[in-house]
Amino acid sequence: MASPSHGIIVLLFLLVTASAWEAEKRTFIVQVQHDAKPSIFPTHRHWYESSLADGTSIIHTYQTVFQGFSASLSAAEVQNLQSLSHVIGLIPEQVRQLHTTRSPHFLGLNTADRAGLLKETDFGSDLVIGVIDTGISPESQSFNDRDLGLPPPKWKGQCVAGKTFPPTSCNRKLIGARYFCAGYEATNGKMNETLEYRSPRDSDGHGTHTASIAAGRYVFPASTMGYAKGMAAGMAPKARLAVYKVCWNAGCYDSDILAAFDAAVADGVDVVSLSVGGVVVPYHLDVIAVGAFGASEAGVFVSASAGNGGPGGLTVTNVAPWMTTVGAGTIDRDFPADVILGNGKVIDGVSVYGGPGLSPGRLYQLVYAGSDGYSSSLCLEDSLDSKSVRGKIVVCDRGVNSRAAKGQVVKKAGGVAMILTNGPFDGEGLVADCHVLPATSVGAAGADHIRRYISFASQLRSPPTATIVFKGTRLGVKPAPKVASFSARGPNPVSPEILKPDVIAPGLNILAAWPSTVPPSSLPSDPRRTDFNILSGTSMACPHVSGLAALLKAAHPDWSPAAIRSALITTAYTVDNGGGGGGGGGGGRVGGTLLDESTGNVSSVFDYGAGHVHPEKAINPGLVYDISTYDYVDFLCNSNYSAHDIRVITRKGADCSGAKRAGHAANLNYPSLSALFEQYGKQQGILMSTHFIRTVTNVGDPNSVYRVTVATPADTKVTVEPDTLAFRRLGQKLNFLVRVQTRQVKLSPGSSSVKTGSIVWSDGKHTITSPLVVSLHQPL
Numbered sequence: 001m002a003s004p005s006h007g008i009i010v011l012l013f014l015l016v017t018a019s020a021w022e023a024e025k026r027t028f029i030v031q032v033q034h035d036a037k038p039s040i041f042p043t044h045r046h047w048y049e050s051s052l053a054d055g056t057s058i059i060h061t062y063q064t065v066f067q068g069f070s071a072s073l074s075a076a077e078v079q080n081l082q083s084l085s086h087v088i089g090l091i092p093e094q095v096r097q098l099h100t101t102r103s104p105h106f107l108g109l110n111t112a113d114r115a116g117l118l119k120e121t122d123f124g125s126d127l128v129i130g131v132i133d134t135g136i137s138p139e140s141q142s143f144n145d146r147d148l149g150l151p152p153p154k155w156k157g158q159c160v161a162g163k164t165f166p167p168t169s170c171n172r173k174l175i176g177a178r179y180f181c182a183g184y185e186a187t188n189g190k191m192n193e194t195l196e197y198r199s200p201r202d203s204d205g206h207g208t209h210t211a212s213i214a215a216g217r218y219v220f221p222a223s224t225m226g227y228a229k230g231m232a233a234g235m236a237p238k239a240r241l242a243v244y245k246v247c248w249n250a251g252c253y254d255s256d257i258l259a260a261f262d263a264a265v266a267d268g269v270d271v272v273s274l275s276v277g278g279v280v281v282p283y284h285l286d287v288i289a290v291g292a293f294g295a296s297e298a299g300v301f302v303s304a305s306a307g308n309g310g311p312g313g314l315t316v317t318n319v320a321p322w323m324t325t326v327g328a329g330t331i332d333r334d335f336p337a338d339v340i341l342g343n344g345k346v347i348d349g350v351s352v353y354g355g356p357g358l359s360p361g362r363l364y365q366l367v368y369a370g371s372d373g374y375s376s377s378l379c380l381e382d383s384l385d386s387k388s389v390r391g392k393i394v395v396c397d398r399g400v401n402s403r404a405a406k407g408q409v410v411k412k413a414g415g416v417a418m419i420l421t422n423g424p425f426d427g428e429g430l431v432a433d434c435h436v437l438p439a440t441s442v443g444a445a446g447a448d449h450i451r452r453y454i455s456f457a458s459q460l461r462s463p464p465t466a467t468i469v470f471k472g473t474r475l476g477v478k479p480a481p482k483v484a485s486f487s488a489r490g491p492n493p494v495s496p497e498i499l500k501p502d503v504i505a506p507g508l509n510i511l512a513a514w515p516s517t518v519p520p521s522s523l524p525s526d527p528r529r530t531d532f533n534i535l536s537g538t539s540m541a542c543p544h545v546s547g548l549a550a551l552l553k554a555a556h557p558d559w560s561p562a563a564i565r566s567a568l569i570t571t572a573y574t575v576d577n578g579g580g581g582g583g584g585g586g587g588g589r590v591g592g593t594l595l596d597e598s599t600g601n602v603s604s605v606f607d608y609g610a611g612h613v614h615p616e617k618a619i620n621p622g623l624v625y626d627i628s629t630y631d632y633v634d635f636l637c638n639s640n641y642s643a644h645d646i647r648v649i650t651r652k653g654a655d656c657s658g659a660k661r662a663g664h665a666a667n668l669n670y671p672s673l674s675a676l677f678e679q680y681g682k683q684q685g686i687l688m689s690t691h692f693i694r695t696v697t698n699v700g701d702p703n704s705v706y707r708v709t710v711a712t713p714a715d716t717k718v719t720v721e722p723d724t725l726a727f728r729r730l731g732q733k734l735n736f737l738v739r740v741q742t743r744q745v746k747l748s749p750g751s752s753s754v755k756t757g758s759i760v761w762s763d764g765k766h767t768i769t770s771p772l773v774v775s776l777h778q779p780l
Helices: 003-021 044-050 075-082 182-188 206-215 254-267 287-297 403-412 444-459 538-555 561-570 629-638 643-650
Strands: 026-032 058-062 068-073 087-092 095-098 128-133 174-179 219-224 227-232 240-245 251-253 271-274 301-305 324-329 337-341 364-368 393-397 417-421 439-442 465-470 503-506 510-513 532-535 673-678 687-698 704-711 716-721 724-727 733-743 752-762 767-777
Touching: 026 044, 026 182, 026 254, 044 058, 044 068, 058 182, 058 254, 068 075, 068 182, 068 254, 075 087, 087 643, 095 254, 128 174, 128 206, 128 254, 128 538, 174 254, 182 251, 182 254, 206 240, 206 271, 206 510, 206 532, 206 538, 219 510, 219 532, 227 510, 227 532, 240 254, 251 254, 254 271, 254 287, 271 287, 271 538, 287 301, 287 629, 287 643, 301 538, 301 561, 324 538, 324 561, 337 439, 337 444, 364 444, 393 403, 393 444, 393 465, 403 417, 403 439, 417 444, 417 465, 439 444, 439 465, 503 538, 538 561, 561 767, 629 643, 673 687, 673 733, 704 716, 704 767, 716 752, 724 733, 733 767
Parallel strands: 128 240, 128 271, 174 240, 271 301, 301 324, 324 503, 364 393, 393 417, 417 439, 673 767
Antiparallel strands: 026 068, 026 087, 058 068, 095 251, 219 227, 337 465, 364 465, 510 532, 687 733, 704 724, 704 752, 716 733, 752 767
């Protein structure tokens, strides 16, 4: 089922990489048969170097989650290495990008509770979360070590000193810090140390922010420019942190990312949090997937961001089934900053601008710079005519440069304020930014209103006017959560049999720690400084799940990464807190299916996966769907990966002859179920059928009886056998079979029909919900 897409993706990937390669060297990650080292070489590094041409140096060596090395190679060197019997494979390097205080309360994690996940796990104090990101600002109070004991005895990590990062930067909270820049420098040359630090210190802010979301201590008071005032806290406030800096000004390089995975697992982390992603490729060409497999095999839970490519479909990244893929949702807090037009129309907007506002009661002339051309419509650098915008509110379209940078362009040109407008693709999803001048963001519908008003007023030869009213922080927003507009969506482009994203977590306008040396807008010209900042992205959602995984691991030390993911998936919820309606309906609505922020309509499983995480239920799920390394090998076999490619991913030889007994790739013991039907021919009404085999492990009560309830997708027949599971002890495993039948329907070539339902097991105390997706596809 997967082989045609593999071929297309591999071909495209290799065409792109080859065109950038030519005669120049480029970086490859080389996998080597580790036990083949001749005894004449004192170390593996010496052995690896013997295979390379003179003058070619090794970037990194790997020995924990991967066996081999990385190096910058010419085409001739690649051919030579491919001919060596001990070389298993070469993976071309990708450059990845970052997926850029009330959320613990919103998730039901309350420090005042006498019982619950935080109390029961001692806030995760014996667990270590490894954050692979841009480094950390160790002075932040979010990383203080008050009342923390010695690091866990298993810890083997180091605090690597570097520029402005002495060994004393670590403490009993931040117990490890490393940095990896050899891959970055192999491609870009020596870094400019006036712009970034050759050390674990964070010069960007992203890594500090994500680390504090996962495991920040309680800090009061916390706010950004007066917004979101209150107590800041991470998901697992007492969990230990180890940071692995791999992201630099030019991006995050695969060779460095793999080195970080290798070090993190060897150091003894329990969880890896990775808010980074890139081009989706088959797993044997995906260094993140390969590193995550090795980590998972070692018992390390890997949480990864789904990407910010939403709201379009097929945009989800980090989709391997041994990773937990996290999309982003909104929370019940926002920062309204409304536009009032000269005709009295009010347009909803959001902002965390904290400086002097516009003069109360005064309307300012409004101008849309788009009439002067494409670059001016986007407010790109030096695109605005100061004569046209001086003293006016400038309307700027989203795209190309950063949202905050647009405000700087307007300010430089003499504009007094900015209205940042969404295009049709962005829809109604709004992100609040720490702007350098009075500014707000409005949705696509509001943007259309504003542009029509400007056009109409100009026709009447009456100058259009407006003002912006900043309303501070608003709590108790309904409906919430929604699926954030930017959150990447399924279906899974590599393995459509596996539903991705797995879950969503808070990712919009999240308050967390920030380096005091970095401006809140990240613009060099911004003189402001803050200890906390508000950011949005699946980058922010991922560490929420990383911290929750640490708490679940603390509560259940014997659970595998797959069991933890199962608990999060099967207890997730898909109903919001009410108060709104699909298509922008009015208040008074009881909770309904999660809405899509970009449209206001009901969202789907491809948007939110199993739903929004529910920590207090995840601690006691009743049953879990566990997965072993051998199950993943069977999955890869049934996904038509070759034995060679499986070895690249798993570091083991694979005999796929027995895997066919598992039936097909969708029989991986995943908590969600995705039935795929390819329609061949045009005849309607033909009956199509498939089945799933699943195994659940009892982690609830020793003597318990679970009965199944099926929410059947439309025009589909679903049977579950048996319909009752009777457990007699903890740890007992029982199997069940799910049969799905549907009929061929009329579809145009290349189109699909998707219907959803669920399979729910309950003993009256626990409810274990598995999404069921039935997809019919008409090939071209």
